[in-house]
Amino acid sequence: MRLWKGLYMNAYENVTxxxxxVRGVLLAYNTNVDGLKxxxxxxxxxRIERVGRxxxxxxxxxxxxxxxxxxxxxxxxxxxxxxxKAAEWFVESDEVxxxxxxxxxxxxxxxGQAGIMANLLGGVYxxxxxxxxxxxxxxxxxxxxxxxxxxxxxxxxxxxxxHPREAVEDGEDLIHYIYEFPRGFRVFEVEAPRENRxxxxxxxxxxxxxxxxxxxxxxxxxxxxxxxxxxSGLHVLKERYSDGSTYRDVLDRVASQLRVLNRxxxxxxxxxxxxxxxxxxxxxxEMLGNFTSVGLNEVELASxxxxxxxxxxxxxxxxxxxxxxxDAMNLLMDETGxxxxxxxxxxxxxxxxxxxxxxxxxxxxxxxxxxxAKAMHGxxxxxxxxxxALSVPTNERAFPLVEALExxxxxxxGIVDMTDRQLAFVxxxxxxxxxxxVGIGDTISSSAILGEFARTL
Ligand code: 8BR
Ligand code: GLC
Numbered sequence: 001m002r003l004w005k006g007l008y009m010n011a012y013e014n015v016t017x018x019x020x021x022v023r024g025v026l027l028a029y030n031t032n033v034d035g036l037k038x039x040x041x042x043x044x045x046x047r048i049e050r051v052g053r054x055x056x057x058x059x060x061x062x063x064x065x066x067x068x069x070x071x072x073x074x075x076x077x078x079x080x081x082x083x084x085k086a087a088e089w090f091v092e093s094d095e096v097x098x099x100x101x102x103x104x105x106x107x108x109x110x111x112g113q114a115g116i117m118a119n120l121l122g123g124v125y126x127x128x129x130x131x132x133x134x135x136x137x138x139x140x141x142x143x144x145x146x147x148x149x150x151x152x153x154x155x156x157x158x159x160x161x162x163h164p165r166e167a168v169e170d171g172e173d174l175i176h177y178i179y180e181f182p183r184g185f186r187v188f189e190v191e192a193p194r195e196n197r198x199x200x201x202x203x204x205x206x207x208x209x210x211x212x213x214x215x216x217x218x219x220x221x222x223x224x225x226x227x228x229x230x231x232s233g234l235h236v237l238k239e240r241y242s243d244g245s246t247y248r249d250v251l252d253r254v255a256s257q258l259r260v261l262n263r264x265x266x267x268x269x270x271x272x273x274x275x276x277x278x279x280x281x282x283x284x285x286e287m288l289g290n291f292t293s294v295g296l297n298e299v300e301l302a303s304x305x306x307x308x309x310x311x312x313x314x315x316x317x318x319x320x321x322x323x324x325x326x327d328a329m330n331l332l333m334d335e336t337g338x339x340x341x342x343x344x345x346x347x348x349x350x351x352x353x354x355x356x357x358x359x360x361x362x363x364x365x366x367x368x369x370x371x372x373a374k375a376m377h378g379x380x381x382x383x384x385x386x387x388x389a390l391s392v393p394t395n396e397r398a399f400p401l402v403e404a405l406e407x408x409x410x411x412x413x414g415i416v417d418m419t420d421r422q423l424a425f426v427x428x429x430x431x432x433x434x435x436x437x438v439g440i441g442d443t444i445s446s447s448a449i450l451g452e453f454a455r456t457l
Contacts, residue, residue: 004394004427007413011365011451012387018454019125024226025450026266027114027121028132028215030206030233032174033140034111034438037104039077039181045188047103048074053188065276067091067200070099077179080198082190084183086274086437088176088199088236090207097202100177109379109438110143111176112206113232113271116439117446120370122149124380127450130222132215134205135171136164145381152214152222159221174203180436197438207236209250219257220264228267228453230446231258231291235273237280247280251287258290269340269449271442272296274303282307285336293340294332295445301328301343308335320345322401323408326352326423333421340452344444348398351424351448361414361424363452368428370447375434380443389429398427 048056051070059075060082067073067089073096076089091097110119118131123145130150133140141164150161177200185192201207215222223229234254237247261268270291275281285307288294296304298317305314305328313331316324329341329352339354342364349364372389374380405411405425416423434440 003413007361007426008365008369008390008394011362012369012390014359014362014455015366015451016383018457019127019450021457022127022227022450022454024128024130024228025121026130026222026226026229026261027117028229028231028233029114029134029209029211030112030236031110031115031118031131031133031140032112032176032203032206033143034109034176034178035100035105036107036109036178036180036436036438038106038436039081039179039185039187041186044074044077048078048187063087065089067096068093070096073100073200076200077198078187078190080179080196081181081185081187081192084193084196086196086198088201088274090236091177091200091202096200100200100202101175103177105177107378108139108143111178111439113273113442114230115143116442117230117232118149119143119145120380120443120446121450123147124383124386125447125450126383127454130161130226131164132212133164134210134212135174136167136169137171137173138168139173141165141168152218154214154218159218161225172205174205176201176203178438180438182433195434195437197436199438201236206233207238208241209233209237209254211253215257216253220260223257223260223264223266226266227457228269228450229261230269230271230449232271232273232442234280234284235275237275237277239277239279247277247283251283255287255290258287262290267292267453269293269295269445271445272300272304273441274299278307288332288336288338291338293342293449294338295342295344295441295449297343297441298325298345301325301332304328304332308332322404326350329423330421340449342445342448344441347395347430348401348425348427349444349448350426351452353422353424354420356417356422358413358415359452359455360422361426362455363448363450364414364424364426366451367444367448368426371440371444372429372431374440374443375431375437378435392429392431395427395430401425402427 122129128148302314302318369389
């Protein structure tokens with residue numbers, strides 16, 4: 001498939017040439033510290049034996065979805081390994097938090113969608129970004145790369161944007177303990193069917209989508225500095241909190257900020273993440289029409305279909321059925337009125353848009369290069385790393401899907417023209433032994449929306 005090689009090269013050039021046109025991107029709300037640990041079989045088995053192997057295995061069958069003791073912590077880790085699936089549970093016990101801190105990490109990294117995108121867009125792509133950082137402690141601030149990355153600071157009514165390292169404050173380190181394992185990783189009789197991670201989330205701020213005062217009181221001044229906003233972090237919302245407030249209070253605040261963005265003509269992208277609560281998911285779907293764009297993976301699209309479609313369609317999406325996935329994207333667009341839906345899965349991405357143009361496909365190709373570079377290096381530091389990903393082979397397993405789309409929908413060069421919509425499809429680059437997987441989804445979605453948007457300026 002020589003075609004894709006040429007398309008990939010052009011896409012890289014087109015997108016990187018256009019990026020300097022972007023004046024600013026707002027990234028909110030979740031920024032935290034990720035403590036990454038690459039699991040080791042012996043260490044993990046010993047720890048599980050110590051808390052009681054039998055009990056832990058029982059809990060894997062009935063996953064509690066939160067962590068109140070060590071048995072639940074290890075059940076979460078084992079559940080992820082057994083299924084090869086990502087999961088994120090809250091740590092509700094101080095004792096477990098202490099244990100996690102002592103167990104430690106191999107590497108501290110920027111975490112949270114907003115934080116990860118800030119380093120990518122500002123630090124690697126050099127596009128100015130304003131980022132929401134709930135607790136800008138020394139550890140947190142130290143994880144920001146150099147570059148045009150800013151947090152707002154207000155003095156009375158005066159306002160300035162400074163790099164997070166110039167705005168360090170006292171506060172709590174919001175640590176998410178990330179346990180990464182490779183495909184084939186073994187613990188006792190369990191073997192991981194694919195690489196993934198389990199997250200033990202010990203963070204009381206992002207859990208409630210904490211919004212800093214500057215963002216609540218001066219949002220308009222911040223919004224005036226940007227032409228694109230990427231919103232994330234709502235997936236962790238609970239239906240009700242102990243002080244009587246609910247997820248609705250948070251969604252209302254987000255909706256009012258969205259109105260400000262829309263009035264100012266700022267384009268907005270919502271980055272979906274797996275949202276356990278159905279009520280919260282429904283609340284988010286109701287708001288989607290006020291965004292320009294949404295990004296999601298197969299698990300997330302299926303979970304949305306449970307609400308706007310039916311469980312059969314959800315199941316088909318989850319099983320990777322291409323045409324069912326396209327139906328689901330169309331249905332989501334019908335139901336919400338949103339202009340752009342970007343779907344990513346292992347091996348290919350699609351974008352359904354209410355407008356046309358090769359820039360949509362090019363942005364997906366650029367995003368696939370960024371994802372491959374991220375998988376290869378764990379942390380992206382320089383734009384040439386993205387360029388180097390051109391040498392990673394294009395995923396041949398997606399070629400039958402390309403042929404099916406060419407046959408059934410007259411796709412040409414990755415683009416399907418529909419009466420009032422366009423579908424772009426790209427086979428991606430897959431790195432054989434990825435360093436880690438956390439943050440790749442964020443890299444894909446933010447690179448694609450930025451890459452596409454830059455070319456419209
Ligand atoms: P989510 O976390 O939103 O699911 O995004 C993860 C994405 O990372 C997948 O959809 C897939 O496209 C990409 N990815 C994974 Br996982 N492993 C990869 C690899 N080894 N090379 C390139 N992309 C990968
Ligand atoms: C979630 C996690 C965070 C991680 C991010 C990566 O937001 O809470 O720790 O960095 O996902 O996508």
